[in-house]
Amino acid sequence: MAAAQSREEVAARLEAIFSSAMEGEELAKSLASIEKRLDKFEGKWGGLIKWAEQKYGKPEDAEQTTQEEAPQAEQEPEPSGQAEMSREEAFTKLESIFRSNIEGDELDKMIGTIDKRLDKFQGKWPKLILWAEEKYGKAGAILEDSAAENPENxxxxxxxxxxxxxxxxxxxxSALKNLKQMISEDPSDSDTWNAFSSYFSSIGxxxxxxxxxEKAESLT
Incomplete structure (x- = not known):
């Protein structure tokens, strides 16, 4: 079957294999070599793909590993009311979880992975959020601790x-901290979503x- 694949299909397969097994400079170097490899193995693309899978593993294996990192999330049924969660809501929820429980370089790294995680778990965002809460804690956890220490402030x-x-x-x-706390307390408050809209507008x-x-309008 691989022999009947087009050049574009073979290139996409190689890219998927390399992307699932490598990172950074090594990945960039391997991706840049794809066209040269296709030329060199013209007519033998099936063998080229087989070699790549044997050396680096199949992309499906990498996805399976990722799923094993969150077994509880995969097993949990989708909570009622979250099945139609929008991508923006899922992004905001994950960002809130990460910001509430992680700091520094690790926080920047995790926020940078949100879009990729949403793509990988397309249609399963509530499960992804459950996994994040299981692993890192719920959004607002740090804020709740701070509130207990200094309720007047x-x-x-x-x-x-x-x-x-x-x-x-x-x-x-400070505005984002307030917004995260308010949205965790009452996610159906249209005023809070409007405030979130103002916040995002202010940072471009x-x-x-x-x-x-639009979320705020849907709640009014």
Missing amino acids: TQEKHGVEQTLELIIGGDHE LSGRAKACE
């Missing part, structure tokens, strides 16, 4: 109006701002 800065003031004043980090993410605005 939390009350003072918490709320839509105060959050909008933070956004206007350029204090995006117009697409996500629009999605939050």
